[in-house]
Amino acid sequence: xxxxxAGRFYNVIEGSMARARLAADxxxxxxxxxxxxxxxxxxxxPIRLMVDEDDEREARRLLSDDA
Numbered sequence: 406x407x408x409x410x411a412g413r414f415y416n417v418i419e420g421s422m423a424r425a426r427l428a429a430d431x432x433x434x435x436x437x438x439x440x441x442x443x444x445x446x447x448x449x450x451p452i453r454l455m456v457d458e459d460d461e462r463e464a465r466r467l468l469s470d471d472a
Contacts, residue, residue: 406457408435411464413451420452423468430467432460 411427411434414420420436427434434456441450456464 408455409458409461410453411456411461412454412468414454415451417452420454423454426467427454427456427460427464430463432456432464432467434464 412420412423414423417436417439420439424434424436434454437453437455438450439452441452454464454468
């Protein structure tokens, strides 16, 4: 299992909402770099939503449907 990036977000709330959207459709995911934005520096380091490479296409489709 290799993880690939399915999305980038500039605050934890948006990343968490995207992760919940994927979970609702049975796609497991994890957020990377959530602790990098501190001290009012949101948006400097993107939060990466990672999924298994086998789920990447479906995850991107689901996230684009929500845009």
